[in-house]
Amino acid sequence: MKKSFIVSGVVVAVAAALPFFLGNFTLRSATDILIFAILASSWNIIGGYTGYASFGNIVFFGLGAYAAAICMNNLGLGFFPALLLSGLVGAAFGYLTGLPILRLRGHYFAIATLGLAEATKALVQNLGITEGNSGMYLPIPSLGIDASYRFFYYTSLGVLVILLLATWLLLRSKLGYGLIAIREDEDAANSVGINTTLFKSTAFSLSGLFSGFAGAIYAYQQGFIKPEPVFTVASTVKMIVMAVFGGIGSLWGPTIGAVIIEVLSNVLSAHFLVIHTIFFGTIVILVILFAPKGVSDIFRGRRKVGVAYFLENIRKNKV
């Protein structure tokens, strides 16, 4: 317990010191990793702890990005109020859409969330306030070049740290126990006195809150947003792969997954321009097969890796 506190503290301290050693280009890549770490960790709340595999979490990111743009352009707000509102838009959207679609389970829930994200994208593409497919510009930060790279890095890091702290607290609260109970057996959870509808929607809403923050940071950093990139399904898939790769239902798993996946895909694409996706895919498949509970198990030194476990996993899941 204390040891993990110290390790976490050291990791955050190293992350905070990074901008003093990295160039702007690398720092920008590191910021992207942090944004994906936020998305993957947010997904982990609904997908990992609550057991509802959402395939539409990108909708919160997209809404957050557009909410930030509208707040700053149309309402003339500063970045931080806009950031806060963007998160709240994601949270409210998650809560309200969660009430109906979280009644669905398994594949049906996955398809419904996918549809939700696509429908929202179509809406954004056709609304006047979002300026349709032509996209929206955001104000340019009035900072120097170096300072603005650092600004986005530290903002992302701050949000990620708050998210991890919130998740840590969540796991010790009744809400956290309730969510895990729902994942483990929803009928039993209900009959033990858990208001499953409320709990699931709250989890989806928390997921939306932090994904919305990520969207706002991305939008302000990018300076220009369009429906296609900020609502793309590919990003949902990416955050799920990161969470699963790192270890779903574990605190640090999705962050570890985000770092490894991003670094790996950057390195591979730098060396093998054409066929890097083949190598990348192979590595992901190998990890999923040999360490199905994610690489965070390897870090924790659990003996849940290797051929024997691989065979056990195949038998258990009838791969």
Add this chain to the structure above:
Amino acid sequence: MAEQRKVILEGKGLTKDFKGLRANNEVDFTLYEGEILGLIGPNGAGKTTLVSMISGSTSITRGDVLFKGRSIKGLKPFRIGRLGIARTFQIVKPFPHMTVLENIAVGAMFGRRGTRHSARQSLEAAREITAFVGLEKVRDDPADQLNVASRKRLEIAKALAMEPEVILFDEVMAGLNPKEIDKAVDLIRQIRERGISIIVIEHVMKAIKAISDRLFVLQHGEKITEGPPEEVLSDPAVIQAYLGKRYQQLTK
């Protein structure tokens, strides 16, 4: 004697239709405070359906359930759980990746007095119950590593942790060996001594006879008789319906 005691749970004309199939037809029952009421009947008689209607996990087609005089028909399972009616599941439903202690603590967190307990207080309360049901040796093991007998005990412990006034036990002794059954019988008696009223569904005749103050018998979804165990079990209609002709011949 029992008739003078206070009624805690009452079913009135409970009927359940699954499309064309009538699982329960006009079932009346009364559970008195501090009583152990045994519910028996052949497979498919509608025992679990009755429990599911009481606990809210199955809707009621017709009829009503009164808990302390108040209708609980149409309430969601979690509301009924919080009011003070806990149930166990025939096919046990532990939270497999949580430890035994956490499983029980979840019951304390969200049960009848759940709103008054924090997560930490619930974990404390769960310790006492872990000892009470005899699971302290496996307290920190994940629930999916338990053997059948311990899983049944965990199911009982989860219900108990909710601090209910009524517990519905759905075949908590199925699959146990005779020694384990004796222990389970003791445990259920001790639970009654805590002031909890109990409905027990069971196929193990020896146990149900030993434990129940009264029995009631379902067949084809209808109540065929009720009364003291000896009386009910020697009723020719019950022997015929439930235990079969062969048993009748054997005991002659």
